[in-house]
Amino acid sequence: MSHLTHQPVNRSKPFSSNWTARIGWCLLAFYLVYACSQLGFSAERFSAGIEHGQRFLTRMFPPNFGRWQLIVSGIAESLQIAVIATFVGILISLPIGLMAARNLMPAWISWPTRAFIALCRSFHPIIVAILFVKAIGFGALAGVMALIVASIGFISKLFAEAIEEISAKQVESVRATGAGFLSVLIMGVQPQVLPRFIGFATYQLDSNLRNSTMVGIVGGGGIGASLFTAYQRFDFDVVLAILIVIVSLIMIAEILSGWARKVFQ
Known part of the structure; x- marks a missing residue:
């Protein structure tokens, strides 16, 4: 047993x-x-x-679209602000993000660049817009400059992190052929980060489109200025009409950004 x-x-x-x-x-x-x-x-x-x-x-219902010309002009200006700020911000963010990548740049370049990126990310776009409004006056230019700063802080950080996460084998293979630094970036780095960078760019355009409304409230132009004026006049039915148009525009931008990510990635 x-x-x-x-x-x-x-x-x-x-x-x-x-x-x-x-x-x-x-x-x-x-x-x-x-x-x-x-x-x-x-x-x-x-x-x-x-x-x-x-x-x-x-008092907001029903919405009043009688001032559709004012709404259309404000939306068009906000769209222009968002597109210009995103385009310029991306162009500036590309070299800044590259210099912030610690796997490609020495510490004496990457760490000061990262400090500059942190500075751009330290303040909300509304605060930056107020500073630019005080510096260069009311209008779309102040809104564009504020959103450029916001775009640099966001795109540069994510672009630098995307470069740091790439596979070193592909970069070393290109370097083994005797290629220069620019060829290494084009052949070894760019193919690995391009899909993610397209996603960053489309998201930033969507974010700038939303933020263009907020910076307009403090004097940065766009539909935000029209919204703030309607609030001051107690035209709450016009306020609702503007809000409906803003929400519709953001939803359309979300659909287009999702389509762009599928096409270009």
């Missing part, structure tokens, strides 16, 4: 208590309550806000 060997039974709890996590969640809950009390949140303000919101929405 075979003898059965008795294995020791592990009587420890299957889910051990993590008191560090519990204390952390409790501290977070206490801080949320404290922050809400400091910011003046109250049930009375929420109820009053709901009532004001209902009256506001009532």
Whole structure:
């Protein structure tokens, strides 16, 4: 007869208590309550806000497209701002992203370039737009410059990271043929990063199209200026019409960007 060997039974709890996590969640809950009390949140303000919101929405319907010429001109200007800012921003981002790639550039070039990219990413486009409006005045030029800065901060960072993630074997194979640095970029780097770069560019165009509305509110031109003017005049039905056009434009841009990624990748 075979003898059965008795294995020791592990009587420890299957889910051990993590008191560090519990204390952390409790501290977070206490801080949320404290922050809400400091910011003046109250049930009375929420109820009053709901009532004001209902009256506001009532005044927005039905949408008024009677000023369609103003809406069309604002949308056209926003589209021009987004396209110009994206094109110029991409052209500037290409060499900046290349210089920020640590696998192709020495540290004395890549780290200052990365610091410049971080500086461009430090501020929201609205803040940059306000600075340009103060510097060069109201109009589309201030909006274009603000979105160029935003495009540089986004595209350069992602482009540099895409270059750092490429396969070194293809680059070394091109270098083994005695090719120069420019040939290495064209034959070894560009084929590996081109599909991702097209995706970055289409996303940035879509982002600039949305941000062109925000920079227009602070004086950067485009449909945002028309939207802000309608708010000031209490033409809330015109505001709703502008919002509908903006949403429709963003949806069309999303469809076109998805089509472009499928075609060019």
